[in-house]
Amino acid sequence: MDTPSSPPLPSGAASSSGGQPSALLNQPIVIDNGTHNLRAGYAGGPSPRHIIPSIIGHSKHIRVMPGGALEDSPTEALEGSSSIGSTVGGTAGTGSSSRGRYKVYVGKRVAEHRGAMIIRRPMRRGVVEDGSWKDMERLWEHVFSRENLHTPASEHPLLLTETPFSPSSHRTRATETLFETFRTPALHYAMPGIxxxxxxxxxxxxxxxxxxxxxxxxxxxxxxxxxxxxxxxxxGGCDVTEMVRTVLRRSRGYHLGTSAEMELAREIKENVCFASSTPLTSGGWERGFGVLDDDAALTTSPYLLPDGNALELSERDRSSPSEILFNPSLAGSEELxxxxxxxxxxxxxxxxxxxxxxxxxxxxxxxxxxxxxxxxxxxxxxxxxxxxxxxxxxxxxxxxNSAWIGGSILASLSTFKNMWVTRAEWEEAGSSVWGRRGL
Missing domain, CATH: 3.30.420.40 (ATPase, nucleotide binding domain)
Known part of the structure; x- marks a missing residue:
């Protein structure tokens, strides 16, 4: 089990040694800010304490009666209770209305009731998409909420992962949000690979x-x-998920069209797909992703869908999607x-x-x-x-979980305080502080 952090000292207090803000003495928090999941916990722990899907759910139906599993609560429905505001950025009509008929949900509750929601992912390719920063704030707020870490962000230094070659504007916006909105006392960005x-x-x-x-x-x-x-x-994995949808439509005539069904395609990928030990021939892709007269196409195994129907998947159906990782040109991409x-x-x-x-x-x-x-x-x-x-x-x-585990090790070292940038340093120097520190 993770070792719980020591109780936070009063906000704004100063330590007895050197006048250092007390929050800098508390156990750092490590967040692996992934496109698919957020992993969060205290430094020194062997594994992340909480794994939170990086998804936001916007209810797509109007509530007509009280009660039910989607009833408002401070940690599930952010409308009217969020410290960062109750409005929803993005497409009009999918967020919170002035009468509160449409709600916004975050975390595991979205996955449990995904069929009743329009699901959005704030991050794509490792960075927050334009127009999705409000949703990203909701996810970070959920990490620190009573349902998860149950501690103020202002009471703990933070280590946050950042993918290589992310735009500098992304780090600038993330830093502004964490320092100004969440009042994080200190922040360090680390590359997941290291x-x-x-x-x-x-x-x-x-x-x-x-x-x-x-x-x-x-x-x-x-x-x-x-x-x-x-x-x-x-x-990455999102390309494999998209290819699962293509394979199912072309070889089985099964269409997954909604955002919730996209999550179903993701589950199929995780449960039954595998990588072939040898490259698949391009002819197999051109002829319909598994509509071939060979053993790989004829041998099938059932996959049980949420509605009780069984989807018959051939061996080629299960291996074709992962081929995109090793030959992106099969989907028209010029990426390595x-x-x-x-x-x-x-x-x-x-x-x-x-x-x-x-x-x-x-x-x-x-x-x-x-x-x-x-x-x-x-x-x-x-x-x-x-x-x-x-x-x-x-x-x-x-x-x-290796990126989070490595961050937990790094943030637990006594030298970690020499790596972070404090809010005071950032307020004095702005974004240039990262360049000065070689970060």
Whole structure:
């Protein structure tokens, strides 16, 4: 179990040593700010205390009677009780009305009642989309609410993950929100790939982190980052989910059209899809994603849908969607495949370091849990890498949480206070403080 933080000191008080704000002495909070899920907990814990879906639900039906599981409560329906305001940004008619007929929900309650809601994800490809910052604030507020961490954001330093090559405007807006709206006392941004290496216990290696929105390869040698060798590609789990919808429509005639049904496609991906050990031929894709006269197309297994019907899925139906990770051109994308991004990252390093990196490849991120993913990456590395190099791939069982675990380790160190930027420093120097600190 996570070790609970010590009770927060009174807000605004000063410590007895050096006049340092008391909030800076409290246990830091670590948030892995993912496109699919938010993982949150206190530094020093072995695993995130709370895993919250990164989704916002806007009720699409009018309430006509009181009661029910979607009755208002301070931690579920943010209308009228949110400290950041009760209006909903985005499409008119899906947010809160002046009469309170339409509500906004956040967290697990959205997943439980998704069929009654229009579901939105504030983040795409690792960054908050324009017009979705109000929803992102709602998610962060939910993290600190009584239902989850149950502590004010103003009482704890914060470590927040940030994907490589995110726009500087994204960090600026996130910093303004966390410092001005949530009054966070100190903030540090960390790259998920480096945190995952922390979690693996290595000081040398290259992390292939494949999440829902993007993938990136981050090499580190003896604790030294190689920023010129970091490679990012915008291919991830969301592309596999979209391909599941395409496969089901073209091979089975089953259409998943609503935002809630998109979440169903995501579940199908997580439960039955796998990565083929060898590349699928392009002909299979052109002829209809599994409508082929071979064993892979004829052998089927049922998948039970929420309405009680069983959807028959062939082996090719289950393997085709994941192929987008290894050959994005099949969907018309010019992005690098995850294997190509890994090889490109290693080749950008000095020639004397490449063998060490190839011997210490670490997988991280939820999409790498796809059955057969590691074997396929290994096959691609052997095909495209040096002929006589030794290749070793580590796939920790907890790799879906490895970025958070690494952040927990980092934020629990006594030197973490030398890494963060305090609210006072930011108020004095503005966004330039990140450049001055080398962050």
């Amino acid at each position: 945190l995952s290496l922390y979690a693996s216990g290595r000081t040398t290696g290259v992390v292939l982190d494949v999440g829902d929105g993007s993938a990136h390869a981050v090499p580190v040698y003896e604790g030294h980052a190689l920023p010129h060798s970091v490679v990012r590609t915008d291919v 495949s995850v294997s190509s991004a890994l090889l490109a990252s290693i080749k950008r390093a000095d020639v004397d370091l490449r063998c060490s990196l190839l011997e210490n490849v670490v997988l991280a991120g939820g999409t790498t849990l796809t059955p057969g993913f590691g074997e396929r990456v290994l096959a691609d590395l052997r095909a495209g890498g040096p002929d006589h190099a030794r290749i070793r791939i580590g796939a920790p069982p907890e790799r879906i």
